[in-house]
Amino acid sequence: MLRLENIRPGQSVRIVRLAGSVAFVDRMKEIGLVPGTVICVLRRSLFGGTIQVRYGTSTIGLRLSHDDTIEVEPVGQAVIACQSVKTLDFAL
Amino acid sequence: MRSHSLPHIAFVGVPNSGKTTLFNALTGMRRKVANYPGVTVEPSVGIVRKHARNVAVIDLPGVYSLSPKSTDEEITRQVLTGADTNLPEPNAIVLVLDATNLEKGLTLFAQLAHLSKPMLVALTMVDEIKRRGATLDDIQLESILGVKVVPIVGVKGIGIEEVRSELIECSHWRIPFVHVPADASIEERIAWARSVVGRVLRNDQLDLRTERIDRIALHPIWGIVGFVCVMAVIFQSIFTWAQPMMDWIDYGFNQLRAWMIGDAVVPPLWLDFLANGVIAGVGSVLVFAPQIFILMVLVTFLEDSGYLARAAFLMDKVLGSFGLQGRSFIPLLSSYACAIPGILSARMIPSRAERMATILIAPLMTCSARLPVYTLLIAAFVPPTLIGGVISLQAVVLGALYLAAASVGLCVAWVLRKTVLVSDRTPFFLEFPPYRLPHWRNVVVRAFTRMQDFLQTAGTVILTLSIILWALSSFPRLEPEPTQNADQFRRLQLEQSYAAQLGRAIAPIFAPMHFDWHVTLGIIGSFAAREVFVSVMGQLYAIGGDDPANHGLQQALQRSLDPAVAFAVLAFYMFALQCMSTVAVLWRETGSWAWTAFAFAYMLGLAYLASVTVYNIAHAILS
Numbered sequence: 001m002l003r004l005e006n007i008r009p010g011q012s013v014r015i016v017r018l019a020g021s022v023a024f025v026d027r028m029k030e031i032g033l034v035p036g037t038v039i040c041v042l043r044r045s046l047f048g049g050t051i052q053v054r055y056g057t058s059t060i061g062l063r064l065s066h067d068d069t070i071e072v073e074p075v076g077q078a079v080i081a082c083q084s085v086k087t088l089d090f091a092l
Numbered sequence: 093m094r095s096h097s098l099p100h101i102a103f104v105g106v107p108n109s110g111k112t113t114l115f116n117a118l119t120g121m122r123r124k125v126a127n128y129p130g131v132t133v134e135p136s137v138g139i140v141r142k143h144a145r146n147v148a149v150i151d152l153p154g155v156y157s158l159s160p161k162s163t164d165e166e167i168t169r170q171v172l173t174g175a176d177t178n179l180p181e182p183n184a185i186v187l188v189l190d191a192t193n194l195e196k197g198l199t200l201f202a203q204l205a206h207l208s209k210p211m212l213v214a215l216t217m218v219d220e221i222k223r224r225g226a227t228l229d230d231i232q233l234e235s236i237l238g239v240k241v242v243p244i245v246g247v248k249g250i251g252i253e254e255v256r257s258e259l260i261e262c263s264h265w266r267i268p269f270v271h272v273p274a275d276a277s278i279e280e281r282i283a284w285a286r287s288v289v290g291r292v293l294r295n296d297q298l299d300l301r302t303e304r305i306d307r308i309a310l311h312p313i314w315g316i317v318g319f320v321c322v323m324a325v326i327f328q329s330i331f332t333w334a335q336p337m338m339d340w341i342d343y344g345f346n347q348l349r350a351w352m353i354g355d356a357v358v359p360p361l362w363l364d365f366l367a368n369g370v371i372a373g374v375g376s377v378l379v380f381a382p383q384i385f386i387l388m389v390l391v392t393f394l395e396d397s398g399y400l401a402r403a404a405f406l407m408d409k410v411l412g413s414f415g416l417q418g419r420s421f422i423p424l425l426s427s428y429a430c431a432i433p434g435i436l437s438a439r440m441i442p443s444r445a446e447r448m449a450t451i452l453i454a455p456l457m458t459c460s461a462r463l464p465v466y467t468l469l470i471a472a473f474v475p476p477t478l479i480g481g482v483i484s485l486q487a488v489v490l491g492a493l494y495l496a497a498a499s500v501g502l503c504v505a506w507v508l509r510k511t512v513l514v515s516d517r518t519p520f521f522l523e524f525p526p527y528r529l530p531h532w533r534n535v536v537v538r539a540f541t542r543m544q545d546f547l548q549t550a551g552t553v554i555l556t557l558s559i560i561l562w563a564l565s566s567f568p569r570l571e572p573e574p575t576q577n578a579d580q581f582r583r584l585q586l587e588q589s590y591a592a593q594l595g596r597a598i599a600p601i602f603a604p605m606h607f608d609w610h611v612t613l614g615i616i617g618s619f620a621a622r623e624v625f626v627s628v629m630g631q632l633y634a635i636g637g638d639d640p641a642n643h644g645l646q647q648a649l650q651r652s653l654d655p656a657v658a659f660a661v662l663a664f665y666m667f668a669l670q671c672m673s674t675v676a677v678l679w680r681e682t683g684s685w686a687w688t689a690f691a692f693a694y695m696l697g698l699a700y701l702a703s704v705t706v707y708n709i710a711h712a713i714l715s
Contacts, residue, residue, distance in 0.1 A: 032282055045405050045407075
């Protein structure tokens with residue numbers, strides 16, 4: 001299973017499962033990171049660790065750890081999240 | 093204001109929804125400082141007035157849900173259900189809904205609807221959504237939610253007056269529809285919120301401007317360059333821009349005192365109390381106001397503009413490994429100028445544990461008040477030998493003091509987060525709001541209210557403590573003899589004072605590092621402000637003045653102080669929390685005397701340990 005923190009920036013993935021403490025899982029769900037949601041990894045912070053992701057119209061920074069993580073699967077080309085970023089490359 | 097008899101309306105919303113901005117626009121300066129024990133991000137209460145009618149509005153912390161996982165959610169839930177003893181149960185609720193972040197706000201709405209309270213939805217950032225070319229059907233939204241929706245165009249303030257008119261008519265508001273059962277899972281609430289977003293929001297696109305700026309602001313190289321520049325401006329502003337204002341305040345109060353006392357060698361007691369107790373105390377509170385105001389203006393500006401989240405993201409990994417987070421950077425950096433504004437700015441850290449850890453180590457950052465002490469002792473006891481012909485030994489020692497204190501501070505944060513501050517295990521995440529130009533009114537109002545809060549609450553404590561310090565050093569009173577000049581008399585008065593007696597009494601505790609009562613008296617005097625150490629030394633050696641570059645004072649210290657003791661004093665000042673203003677602010681911001689006592693005790697412990705170690709090492713080397 002892929003973990004979100006290991007996904008290369010620029011790639012889109014779909015959330016399969018949230019793993020970790022109840023506080024972590026519930027909080028992630030409350031902000032809309034429920035299984036099935038497609039997310040795009042935008043960047044990593046300096047020295048790694050914290051990642052910037054986009055889903056829907058939200059952009060957030062996440063610090064995942066060994067215990068608290070988001071398990072993801074790759075999505076086919078047809079999917080949207082990062083597509084807007086790619087269109088952006090033309091726009092910029 | 094008899095606010096308890098007024099209708100109370102609670103403002104609820106997810107973090108960054110523009111809730112506080114709306115609250116400030118509605119209430120302006122008409123608010124009271126809510127003294128809320130136990131927490132730092134307390135609800136603040138303001139008064140909204142229209143047509144000579146008043147309502148009380150409560151600004152609650154931003155939350156994503158009402159399930160109590162964090163302190164903020166706990167407070168919000170308690171206030172909304174009337175379980176809070178400090179505030180009356182609100183009669184109605186305003187949900188502040190961010191049009192650019194609808195899904196999260198609607199997920200919260202699904203829970204709020206179960207409270208069955210009259211509700212109004214204030215829809216913020218409508219201009220932002222239009223700018224992106226999207227359309228939001230607020231009529232449709234109104235019919236889905238079952239309550240009135242008032243769109244607000246932030247920068248121009250359109251809609252604010254409508255909200256104000258609605259607030260005083262809150263008894264007529266409708267109760268929202270319940271769409272999702274009370275025991276629904278989070279997934280069900282999200283699914284409902286997404287379906288609503290799909291119905292009311294058309295053609296929402298990525299914010300190109302924000303993405304463009306992010307490409308630079310979060311760039312591995314340019315991002316860091318930008319970050320360093322922004323932080324340099326912040327540091328510069330509180331270090332040097334605030335300085336002239338602080339000097340004026342200092343000068344003004346000193347002139348006032350000098351004028352009151354005139355040329356009397358011994359002023360009458362009442363005059364002494366007024367001038368050196370009260371006026372000096374008020375001066376020592378007000379002197380912090382410029383720094384606090386300037387820092388708060390800058391921090392609010394960064395927060396509202398959206399950059400703060402980016403700065404926090406850049407620094408997160410580094411500070412995260414010490415149990416802090418990206419947002420801890422500004423409070424810690426500011427503490428190098430002064431811990432007071434630094435600690436106050438820590439309120440922008442949302443998680444309690446990380447906020448507490450930041451506050452508790454902020455006083456370990458080397459503040460500018462330590463500099464006169466360092467300069468005096470280093471100039472007197474460290475030879476200006478050049479190392480490798482480049483850098484003087486004095487500069488190396490000074491640098492080492494700064495570096496060691498910061499490293500110890502970070503280690504303390506790490507230990508605290510592993511031991512006493514683990515309970516609050518909220519996961520770290522940051523919202524990246526779109527970049528916006530902040531509204532000056534919100535920036536100024538927020539900075540002003542923080543300054544006001546400091547003056548009223550922490551200021552009272554500082555004033556009380558400074559009067560106690562005055563009394564300790566002015567009693568028992570002596571009568572001057574005609575042969576004495578003012579310097580000699582002040583020295584005698586100080587030597588006989590309760591402060592000196594206290595200094596002598598505690599000197600045995602400091603026997604392991606051989607602090608004599610002169611030094612312990614200096615340490616006691618430092619509670620007023622650390623640089624007072626220099627003027628106490630000046631008085632004790634009857635030299636007068638408070639200039640650390642004074643050669644007479646340096647020579648007097650060289651004659652009477654063992655160099656090993658001098659180094660031990662330096663080590664002590666690195667860590668000890670001997671600053672009553674910081675103590676007062678710690679109490680205010682942690683909301684607890686227990687945490688304040690803990691901070692004081694651990695820093696004293698560190699200081700003691702460090703100075704004994706340094707004394708023994710220095711003694712072994714030098715003798």
